[in-house]
Amino acid sequence: MTRQEKGLWVTVIVLTAGVLFMGSWILFSGVLSQDNNKSDLAPHVVASVHDRAITEEEWTSELKKRYGSEVLMTMMNRQVVELEAAAANIKVTPQEVDQELERMGHGYGSKERFLQEMEQQLGLTEELLKAETSYRLTLEKIATADVEIDDAEIDQYLQQYPDQFRPKKQLELSIIKVEQETEAEEVLDRLENGEVFADLAEEVSIDEYTRDQGGRLGLVEEDDPFQPETLMETALSLSKGDIAGPIPLDEGYGVVYVQDILIPEESDENLIRETVRKQLALEQSVSLSELEGQLRDKYGARIIAEPNNQ
The missing domain is CATH 3.10.50.40 (Chitinase A; domain 3)
Structure with a gap:
C-alpha cells in the first residue's frame, strides 16, 4: 500500500463507519416509525431464500442488534455538534467541503479520480462523502476555535518539513x-x-x-x-x-x-499555509472523539435504553 493510500485509508475508515451507521439508522428508523400503523397487517417480506421468507421486522431487528448503539451515538454526535456550531456561529461552506475533497483527491491524482475510487471500491457516493466531510470540518472548527497559530509557527513548520507539500509524480x-x-x-x-x-x-x-x-x-x-x-x-x-x-x-x-x-500541479501557497495552520491547531486541541464526548455531556445527550431486538 502506498504512503498516500495509507493516509487516505484512515479517512476512508472514518467515512465508511459514518456511512454504515447512518445508513443503518435510515434503514430501520423509517421502519420503526411505521410499526404501529402496520401492527394489524401481515408481516412484510423483504427477501426470501429458497422457501424461507425474511420479514421487515427481522431485518430491522438484525440492524438494531448489530448497529443500534453505534447509530444512536452517531445521531447524538451529529445533533450536539450542530447545536455547538449554531451557538458558536460556526459554519462550513460548500466551497470548504469541495476544497477539502480536492485536497483528499491529491493522493489519487485528482478529486474526480478520488470520488470514482471511493464509489467503486466502497460504494461511497459524492453526496455521502460531502456530508461526512462537512461534519468533520465542523468538528475541527469547534476544536480549534480558541487556538491561535501565528505565521511564525507556520514558517517554522514549513522550514522543518520542506518536502511535505512538494508535488510528486x-x-x-x-x-x-x-x-x-x-x-x-x-x-x-x-x-x-x-x-x-x-x-x-x-x-x-x-x-x-x-x-x-x-x-x-x-x-x-x-x-x-x-x-x-x-x-x-x-x-x-x-x-x-x-x-x-x-x-x-x-x-x-x-x-x-x-x-x-x-504530473501534479504546484500546490497553492495559501492553501498550504491554511493546511499547516489547521494541523498545528488540531495538535494543540483535544482529540475529535474526546470533543464529541464533551459536547454530549454539555448538551445532556444520553442513551436512555440500549437498542434491543424487538
Missing part, C-alpha cells in the same frame, strides 16, 4: 508477480501475443493483495518507500502504456505495467 501501476524468472518471461510472451494484463494477473500472479484486482497497485508516488526499489526504478524509467520485466523482487519476480503517469 505519481504512477498508476499494475503488477504480475511470479516465483521464477522463467515464469515472468512466459508472462511477457503471453502479453506480447495479445493477452490482457488484468486477466493474466488474476490467472498467474502470486501477489494476494493485487491479484483479485487484475494486478492493480493503484497510484504510487515516485518516492514511495513501501514499494520495492527495483520495481520503482524500472517503473520510473518507463512511459505511459509500457510493460517491463522480469524485475527481481524480495520474493520472486515481477512484470510491471505503467497505466498512467500523473
Whole structure:
C-alpha cells in the first residue's frame, strides 16, 4: 500500500463507519416509525431464500442488534455538534467541503479520480462523502476555535518539513508477480501475443493483495518507500502504456505495467499555509472523539435504553 493510500485509508475508515451507521439508522428508523400503523397487517417480506421468507421486522431487528448503539451515538454526535456550531456561529461552506475533497483527491491524482475510487471500491457516493466531510470540518472548527497559530509557527513548520507539500509524480501501476524468472518471461510472451494484463494477473500472479484486482497497485508516488526499489526504478524509467520485466523482487519476480503517469500541479501557497495552520491547531486541541464526548455531556445527550431486538 502506498504512503498516500495509507493516509487516505484512515479517512476512508472514518467515512465508511459514518456511512454504515447512518445508513443503518435510515434503514430501520423509517421502519420503526411505521410499526404501529402496520401492527394489524401481515408481516412484510423483504427477501426470501429458497422457501424461507425474511420479514421487515427481522431485518430491522438484525440492524438494531448489530448497529443500534453505534447509530444512536452517531445521531447524538451529529445533533450536539450542530447545536455547538449554531451557538458558536460556526459554519462550513460548500466551497470548504469541495476544497477539502480536492485536497483528499491529491493522493489519487485528482478529486474526480478520488470520488470514482471511493464509489467503486466502497460504494461511497459524492453526496455521502460531502456530508461526512462537512461534519468533520465542523468538528475541527469547534476544536480549534480558541487556538491561535501565528505565521511564525507556520514558517517554522514549513522550514522543518520542506518536502511535505512538494508535488510528486505519481504512477498508476499494475503488477504480475511470479516465483521464477522463467515464469515472468512466459508472462511477457503471453502479453506480447495479445493477452490482457488484468486477466493474466488474476490467472498467474502470486501477489494476494493485487491479484483479485487484475494486478492493480493503484497510484504510487515516485518516492514511495513501501514499494520495492527495483520495481520503482524500472517503473520510473518507463512511459505511459509500457510493460517491463522480469524485475527481481524480495520474493520472486515481477512484470510491471505503467497505466498512467500523473504530473501534479504546484500546490497553492495559501492553501498550504491554511493546511499547516489547521494541523498545528488540531495538535494543540483535544482529540475529535474526546470533543464529541464533551459536547454530549454539555448538551445532556444520553442513551436512555440500549437498542434491543424487538
